[in-house]
Amino acid sequence: MNDSHRVHQDTAAGWWHRRVGQGWLAGAAAVPALLVLLAALLAVGGLLVWQLHRASATASARSDGLAAATELTPRLLTYDYRSLPADIARAESATTGGFTTDYRDTVARTVTPHAAEQQLVTHATVRRASVVSADSDEVVALVFLSQVTTSTKLTAPRLDNSGVRVRLSRIGGTWSVAALDRV
Amino acid sequence: MRAHDVEGRPGADAASVGGAPGRRLVVPLALLLGVLLTAIAVAVLALRLQVPRNEQTRNDEVLGAARRTVTDLLTVREVGGQPPLERLLRGATGEFTQQLIGQSDSFTSAVRAAKVSSIGAVTEAGIGAVDDEHASVLVSAIATVHNAQTPGEQVRPYRLTLELVRRGPTWLVSELEFTP
Numbered sequence: 112m113n114d115s116h117r118v119h120q121d122t123a124a125g126w127w128h129r130r131v132g133q134g135w136l137a138g139a140a141a142v143p144a145l146l147v148l149l150a151a152l153l154a155v156g157g158l159l160v161w162q163l164h165r166a167s168a169t170a171s172a173r174s175d176g177l178a179a180a181t182e183l184t185p186r187l188l189t190y191d192y193r194s195l196p197a198d199i200a201r202a203e204s205a206t207t208g209g210f211t212t213d214y215r216d217t218v219a220r221t222v223t224p225h226a227a228e229q230q231l232v233t234h235a236t237v238r239r240a241s242v243v244s245a246d247s248d249e250v251v252a253l254v255f256l257s258q259v260t261t262s263t264k265l266t267a268p269r270l271d272n273s274g275v276r277v278r279l280s281r282i283g284g285t286w287s288v289a290a291l292d293r294v
Numbered sequence: 295m296r297a298h299d300v301e302g303r304p305g306a307d308a309a310s311v312g313g314a315p316g317r318r319l320v321v322p323l324a325l326l327l328g329v330l331l332t333a334i335a336v337a338v339l340a341l342r343l344q345v346p347r348n349e350q351t352r353n354d355e356v357l358g359a360a361r362r363t364v365t366d367l368l369t370v371r372e373v374g375g376q377p378p379l380e381r382l383l384r385g386a387t388g389e390f391t392q393q394l395i396g397q398s399d400s401f402t403s404a405v406r407a408a409k410v411s412s413i414g415a416v417t418e419a420g421i422g423a424v425d426d427e428h429a430s431v432l433v434s435a436i437a438t439v440h441n442a443q444t445p446g447e448q449v450r451p452y453r454l455t456l457e458l459v460r461r462g463p464t465w466l467v468s469e470l471e472f473t474p
Contacts, residue, residue: 136322145325152332159339166346239455239473241420241432253420253432255453255473272474274434274453276418294417294434 168247172281176250179286180277181240184254187214187291188235192226199223207280207287214291229262238272248281253294353421359385359465360431360456361416367470368414368437368452387459388468409442422455429458429465432473 135141183205190198199218206214225231235258243251258271278290363385366378382394414437422430433454440447457469 136326137319141322142325145322145329149325149329149332152329152336156332156336156339159336159343162343163339163346166343170346239422239432241422241430243418243420251420253418253434255432255434272453274418274432274451 165247169245172247172250173242173245176245176279176281176286177240177242177252179279180250180252180254180288181237183279183286183288184252184256184275184277184291185235185237187288188256188258189233190222190226191232192230195223195226205288207282208289210289210291229264231260231262233258233260243276249289250279250281250286252277252279352426353424356421356424356429356431356458356465357419359458359467360433361419363456363467363470364416364419364433364435364452364454365414368412368435370410370412385464385466386468387461387466390467390470393470410439412437412439417451427460431456431458 186202186205190202199215199222202218203211203215222231235256237254238257239255241253243253245251254275254277256273256275258273260269260271274294276290276292276294277288279286280289281287363382366382366385369378379394383391386394414435416433416435419431419433422432424430433456435452435454437450437452438447439450453473455471455473456467458465459468460466
């Protein structure tokens with residue numbers, strides 16, 4: 112036994128050396144175990160960061176999607192027989208996916224044939240709007256609408272109130288209507 | 295002199311024993327520090343994630359309370375002839391409570407006279423605005439009505455606007471309006 116080793120054992124440094132230096136942390140198992148633990152924690156941390164990012168994206172989607180629903184929904188139900196092609200094109204630009212085709216077909220079938228002859232003018236406004244559900248790229252809104260229609264078939268302007276469920280998708284930063292149903 | 299110590303200790307490395315006792319601990323200690331810091335960061339992140347999670351739960355509760363109230367309001371059973379008033383009252387506060395109490399007598403006798411039964415169903419509900427104490431909700435619903443005088447059934451659509459407030463753990467309807 113040499114003197115410096117005896118000194119180690121009697122001092123705080125010696126205590127530290129004995130406990131830690133010869134303890135688990137100095138052992139062969141410590142580094143791999145700590146690496147595994149660190150990797151697991153980093154994985155959990157990464158997952159949490161991703162979830163926080165999604166939550167934040169969802170929060171902004173709620174307000175952006177609701178604003179889009181309020182702005183775009185009336186476009187789909189507003190047209191004037193004197194500017195029908197332009198009005199329909201404007202409405203279509205607010206749609207996306209299969210709904211664009213559905214909308215175009217519905218209008219071509221139910222509106223275009225009679226619009227000019229009936230001098231059809233209809234105008235929709237949003238009275239109230241709400242969010243049913245929201246995701247970072249999709250929002251479902253419940254919108255209460257008022258629609259005023261004049262035509263030669265009506266003796267006076269007709270007011271229709273309705274509730275519609277509007278599903279909006281965000282594609283490339285732009286919100287568009289992907290579905291619209293009366294409820 | 296250190297060599298004497300080394301000889302008797304199996305597996306010991308002459309370069310790592312004694313002298314700088316921490317040298318072979320650098321890597322494990324650094325890793326331990328890394329683990330601790332990461333664990334703290336994970337705990338902070340997990341706490342922050344509670345906020346949106348709590349908001350989601352809150353929103354679900356608000357919509358649930360609104361849906362239940364509207365369904366109960368539009369449901370009138372012929373047997374007994376009055377809406378589930380007790381449950382409606384439990385979910386109500388403020389102005390809406392007054393409306394319910396004020397309406398119930400005349401409503402009940404009118405309903406009994408006409409022998410009407412109505413089944414209410416919510417078709418959709420959405421949140422207009424919400425914070426931890428107040429919420430505005432839109433509800434679209436239908437009432438399927440059977441009437442003793444008329445055969446068959448009628449389906450009537452309704453649109454409602456509700457204001458809710460939080461009382462303790464529950465959301466109560468404080469205002470309800472049939473929206474044109």
